Amino acid sequence: MDVRTDKISIDAVSKQFIAASGHKVEALRDVSLSIGENEFVCVVGRSGCGKSTLLNMVAGFLKPSSGSILVDGKQIEGPGKGKGVVFQNLALFPWLTARKNIEFGCKQKGMSESERNQLSTELIDLVHLNGFEDKYPFELSGGMQQRVAIARALAIDPIILLMDEPFGALDEQTRMVMQTELLQIWSSRKKTVVFITHSVSESIVLADRIIVLGTNPGHLKREFKVTLERPRDRLSVDFVKLEAEVQDALD
Amino acid sequence: MPLTNQNIEEPVSESGAADVVSKSFLNTHQWLQPVIVFAILLGVWEILSRVGMLDPFFMPPPSTLAQTLVELITEGFPENILLHTHILVTLKRSIIGYLIAVALAIPIGILIGYFQVLDIATQPFVTFGRSTAPISILPLFIAVFDIGEVSKIALITFACFWATVTNTIAGVKFVDPILLRAAQSMDTSRIRTFVEVILPAATPRIFAGLKVSLAIAFMVIVAAEMIATVFGLGALINEARTWFRTDITMVGMFVIGVIGYVASIGLDRLEHRLIPWSQASRSSE
Amino acid sequence: MNDTSKSRDYLISISAVILFLVVWQLAATAGVINRNILASPFDLAILGAQQVVDGTIFRHTLVSLSRVISGFTIGAVLAIILGLAMGNSERFRIIINPIVEVLRPIPPLAWIPLAIIWFGIGETSKIFLIALTSFFPIVVNTFKGVTGLDRTLLRAARSFDVTPRKMLWQVALPAAMPDISTGLRVGWSLALAVLVAAEMIAAKSGLGFLITEAMNLGRFDMVVFGIVVIGIVSVATDALLRAFIGRYLLFWHRGLDSAGG
Numbered sequence: 001m002d003v004r005t006d007k008i009s010i011d012a013v014s015k016q017f018i019a020a021s022g023h024k025v026e027a028l029r030d031v032s033l034s035i036g037e038n039e040f041v042c043v044v045g046r047s048g049c050g051k052s053t054l055l056n057m058v059a060g061f062l063k064p065s066s067g068s069i070l071v072d073g074k075q076i077e078g079p080g081k082g083k084g085v086v087f088q089n090l091a092l093f094p095w096l097t098a099r100k101n102i103e104f105g106c107k108q109k110g111m112s113e114s115e116r117n118q119l120s121t122e123l124i125d126l127v128h129l130n131g132f133e134d135k136y137p138f139e140l141s142g143g144m145q146q147r148v149a150i151a152r153a154l155a156i157d158p159i160i161l162l163m164d165e166p167f168g169a170l171d172e173q174t175r176m177v178m179q180t181e182l183l184q185i186w187s188s189r190k191k192t193v194v195f196i197t198h199s200v201s202e203s204i205v206l207a208d209r210i211i212v213l214g215t216n217p218g219h220l221k222r223e224f225k226v227t228l229e230r231p232r233d234r235l236s237v238d239f240v241k242l243e244a245e246v247q248d249a250l251d
Numbered sequence: 252m253p254l255t256n257q258n259i260e261e262p263v264s265e266s267g268a269a270d271v272v273s274k275s276f277l278n279t280h281q282w283l284q285p286v287i288v289f290a291i292l293l294g295v296w297e298i299l300s301r302v303g304m305l306d307p308f309f310m311p312p313p314s315t316l317a318q319t320l321v322e323l324i325t326e327g328f329p330e331n332i333l334l335h336t337h338i339l340v341t342l343k344r345s346i347i348g349y350l351i352a353v354a355l356a357i358p359i360g361i362l363i364g365y366f367q368v369l370d371i372a373t374q375p376f377v378t379f380g381r382s383t384a385p386i387s388i389l390p391l392f393i394a395v396f397d398i399g400e401v402s403k404i405a406l407i408t409f410a411c412f413w414a415t416v417t418n419t420i421a422g423v424k425f426v427d428p429i430l431l432r433a434a435q436s437m438d439t440s441r442i443r444t445f446v447e448v449i450l451p452a453a454t455p456r457i458f459a460g461l462k463v464s465l466a467i468a469f470m471v472i473v474a475a476e477m478i479a480t481v482f483g484l485g486a487l488i489n490e491a492r493t494w495f496r497t498d499i500t501m502v503g504m505f506v507i508g509v510i511g512y513v514a515s516i517g518l519d520r521l522e523h524r525l526i527p528w529s530q531a532s533r534s535s536e
Numbered sequence: 537m538n539d540t541s542k543s544r545d546y547l548i549s550i551s552a553v554i555l556f557l558v559v560w561q562l563a564a565t566a567g568v569i570n571r572n573i574l575a576s577p578f579d580l581a582i583l584g585a586q587q588v589v590d591g592t593i594f595r596h597t598l599v600s601l602s603r604v605i606s607g608f609t610i611g612a613v614l615a616i617i618l619g620l621a622m623g624n625s626e627r628f629r630i631i632i633n634p635i636v637e638v639l640r641p642i643p644p645l646a647w648i649p650l651a652i653i654w655f656g657i658g659e660t661s662k663i664f665l666i667a668l669t670s671f672f673p674i675v676v677n678t679f680k681g682v683t684g685l686d687r688t689l690l691r692a693a694r695s696f697d698v699t700p701r702k703m704l705w706q707v708a709l710p711a712a713m714p715d716i717s718t719g720l721r722v723g724w725s726l727a728l729a730v731l732v733a734a735e736m737i738a739a740k741s742g743l744g745f746l747i748t749e750a751m752n753l754g755r756f757d758m759v760v761f762g763i764v765v766i767g768i769v770s771v772a773t774d775a776l777l778r779a780f781i782g783r784y785l786l787f788w789h790r791g792l793d794s795a796g797g
Contacts, residue, residue: 061432080438091433094528095451104447105437136528156437285634292635309654371545372552382725382770383763384732386645387744390751390759394573470643474733477648485646489737492649500649508642515641 006070007160007192008035008058013067015053026217027053030067033211033220035160038190042203043211044250050218051196052088052164058194059085059162072159084158086166090149092137098148099124099133105156123151126185143174150185160192167202179205183230200246204239205232212249222249311498316505319498328499329481329490338506341476341483344400345468348407352464356412357457360419364453365445370420381417385410385467386474393479403475410471411464418460422453455529458522465518469511484510575757583761593746593765600731600742601769603659607666608727612720615671619678623685623712624704636675644669644730648737657738662731669730670723677719681712717781724777728770743769 010033017025028050035041045051056062058069060079069076071083079085092101102120111119124133127147137145146166153161167175179202186193197203203210207226214221224246228238293313299305300312307315320334327333363369363377388409392402426449434448476485484507491499522529557577563569564576575583587593618636622629647665655661685708693707735744743766750758 059436061435079432079435083436085433085436087429087433089429091427091429093430093433093448093451095454095526104434104439107447108437108439108443138528152437284630285637288631288634289638368548371548375549375553376556378771379767382774383767384729384744384770386729386733386736387747387759387763387766389736390747391573391756391763393751394756394759466643470645473643474645474648474737477645477737488646488649492653495653497650497653500653504642504646504650507646508638511643512641 005037006034007037007039007072008033008194009070010034010054010058011068011070013054013057013064013069015050015057015062016065028218031213031218031220032067035192035194038192040186040193040195040206040208041211042195042197042207042209043213044197044200044203044246045213045218045221046198046215046250048218049213049215051213053218054213055162055164055194055196058160059083082156082159084153084156084161086149086153086161086163088164088166088168090137090145090166092145092148092152094137097134097136098129098140098144101137101148102151102155104152109156119155120151123155126154126188127151127181141174142170143178146170146178147181150182154185154189154191158191160194163193163195165196165198168198175202180231182206200243200250201234204228204242204246205234210246212246224249308495308497311501315498316502319496319502323487323499323502328487328496329494332482332487334487334506337482337484337487337503338510341472341485341507342510344403344476344483345407345472348404348472349411349465349468351404352408352411352468353415353461355408356415356460356464357419360416360457360460361423361450361453363416364420364423365449370424377413377417377420381413385413385471389475389478398479403472403480406475407468407472410467414463414467415457415460418456418463419453422456422460423449425456426452454526458518458526458529462515462518462522465514466511469507469514473507573756575760579757580761580764583757584764587761593761596741596743596746597765597769600728600735600744601773603662603742604666604724604727604731607663607731608670608724610663611667611670611727612674612723614667615674615719615723616678616716619675619716620682620704620709620712622675622679623682623708633679636672640672640676644672644726645733648734651734652738662734662739665734666727666731670727673722673726674716674719677715677722678712681715682708684715685711713785717785720781721774721777725770725774728766728773732766 010031013028013031014026015028017027019025031054043051043054053062057064058071058076060076060081060083076083093104096104099120102123103116106116106119120133124130127150129144129147129151132140132144137148140148149166153163167178170178183206195203195206197206204226210224210226211220212222212224213219224242226232226242228236228242232239234240296305296310297312297314300307300310305312311319322328323334325333327336363373385406389402389406392405392409396402396405430448430452431444434444439447472483473485473488476483477489480486481490484503488500488503488507491497491503560569561577564571564574564579571579584593618632622632644665647668651661651665651668655664689707689711693703698707731742732744732747735742736748737744739745743762747759747762750756750762
């Protein structure tokens with residue numbers, strides 16, 4: 001469908017769980033999806049549509065029950081290996097300062113302290129955390145914690161960036177600021193992004209392409225290409241029209 | 252843990268203007284109120300003794316207790332053992348026993364918490380050890396180590412071990428799984444995950460164990476000292492009883508309380524210094 | 537956790553206990569440990585059977601339990617009343633809280649001599665001691681529970697024109713119940729340990745007395761047996777208390793297990 005190479009290809013993936021009650025629960029059925037290099041894809045769906053399950057499979061935390069997922073042409077073997085993740089409730093290390101949190105991944109790669117320092121300084125600039133780099137997560141506001149989480153995921157220079165409803169807990173105002181900043185970051189360091197959200201307008205603000213998942217079991221329902229020029233005006237006729245269409249597909 | 256003024260600042264009642272006034276009074280004079288309450292209490296206590304409504308044998312008045320404190324410091328009791336000697340003996344026993352317990356319990360707890368099989372296998376023992384009254388083991392220790400210092404220190408070690416080990420196991424076992432996932436997503440090796448994620452994540456619970464154990468140490472040592480010795484604060488208050496010196500018993504209890512309080516404040520401070528992120532994140536919960 | 541992994545866990549735990557007993561028995565038979573001090577599991581089992589048959593152990597256990605139950609009940613009732621009163625009345629709190637805070641750091645066992653001076657060596661002094669021991673953890677937790685009450689809950693209740701008295705019984709008390717339950721469990725296990733110590737220091741019956749008497753007679757097998765019985769009583773009563781709390785006090789509350797243990 002696109003001339004760009006596929007960065008992520010999801011092929012006929014299904015996932016079943018055994019619930020605590022002992023019953024088998026089908027979370028996802030037969031999902032196929034290709035995501036091109038540097039593409040920004042939003043996955044939208046109601047709760048229970050398996051969107052987080054899908055993301056966790058791409059991240060390597062879960063294995064598909066059937067089907068295959070390739071990242072950069074290679075079968076996924078587990079988490080890590082350049083798959084950057086921004087978690088729903090952030091998962092910042094509470095005992096590390098913002099800077100140390102950002103440097104955590106590079107430290108694991110064996111990067112020297114001075115290199116690490118340079119990199120984290122760069123990222124702190126990028127996500128506008130100057131002056132807060134030596135604060136612990138609990139001393140930061142929700143939006144700032146969010147910036148740390150994004151910078152931490154970017155620090156390992158990931159092949160793909162997976163974001164699981166990262167702005168879900170923020171108030172509307174902060175959320176809009178973070179959306180703008182995320183787009184700036186994305187345009188300055190091109191990355192392939194998979195972004196999970198339940199907000200239709202958020203997906204239209206951000207995405208090149210919107211994937212709508214249906215429920216019971218989770219399945220691919222529809223796709224929308226978003227061709228509107230960025231930054232996108234939420235009040236423009238086209239925006240509102242698209243919003244109504246996506247919303248319609250969701251219902 | 253002792254209630255701090257923080258907890259008091261927000262009383263439940265929101266019943267109106269009178270409350271608001273007293274609240275602001277509270278905030279500016281927080282230290283004053285307890286002081287006034289105590290001054291009144293001590294005064295009433297003293298007067299009731301003087302007019303003969305409180306029997307000084309059962310309830311010596313504050314003025315007597317003050318004199319007794321001076322007497323304990325300058326002349327000592329029993330057999331002229333000075334107060335500071337009792338304090339040092341008790342402190343030495345409890346601190347040595349406590350430190351040995353901590354040095355054993357933390358590594359063992361980490362091991363058990365990390366390996367699930369060990370955790371399951373040791374669960375009956377840990378539950379049992381935690382549940383049995385520590386002092387009941389003293390006769391065995393006396394049989395093995397004789398009635399000297401070693402049996403008392405061994406008792407403290409035994410008593411403190413269980414609370415520290417339980418909390419350490421829980422700390423290692425209940426690391427937020429999302430933090431482990433985050434580490435995995437950044438290609439963290441198993442060893443580094445253990446050192447850089449699991450251990451730091453376990454420290455708040457380990458500290459909780461250290462605090463509980465300290466309280467247990469003071470409780471157990473006081474009882475152990477009542478059973479067979481004349482040195483130590485437990486011996487002091489029990490000997491005083493056999494001599495019908497209620498005043499000495501009460502002053503001794505007061506000293507024990509002060510030491511326990513200071514020690515727990517000390518550990519709080521230490522915690523705040525070593526893991527500032529923990530207390531703050533807890534109080535904001 | 538599903539059933540198969542649960543039964544696997546039990547299997548591991550039981551095997552570990554059996555292994556421990558076997559090693560202990562072998563060590564005792566081989567003479568690695570001094571049997572005069574630490575009897576072998578087999579000897580202990582025989583001793584236990586004798587004690588059960590002639591009823592001695594039940595008598596001591598019942599004496600200890602009835603002391604703990606009476607003291608604990610008095611302490612718990614007073615603590616919950618005072619805790620609720622402190623949470624609801626500013627004036628009351630100002631007077632009571634400093635007293636509680638000053639007395640609390642004194643370990644319960646340090647009260648033994650004073651309890652004997654005040655109430656003699658009989659039952660009263662033990663019940664006083666147990667009441668005192670259970671009182672502090674319960675009063676502190678009750679107070680914490682009432683003051684930590686969710687404000688929106690209070691507002692919600694107020695918006696339904698709930699009277700203050702109903703507010704106390706139908707909102708504040710249930711909402712403070714998780715904390716109160718924690719206090720009850722801590723208070724109970726502490727009370728049991730303190731009673732054993734008190735019985736060792738001054739008593740003529742009860743499990744603590746059993747242990748000191750055995751020590752004086754040089755019967756260390758009895759001492760070990762006593763320790764085991766105390767452990768069993770403690771584990772069993774804690775389980776009962778937990779079941780009671782879960783059934784009657786916190787039936788609406790999830791995560792009971794996070795409250796203690």
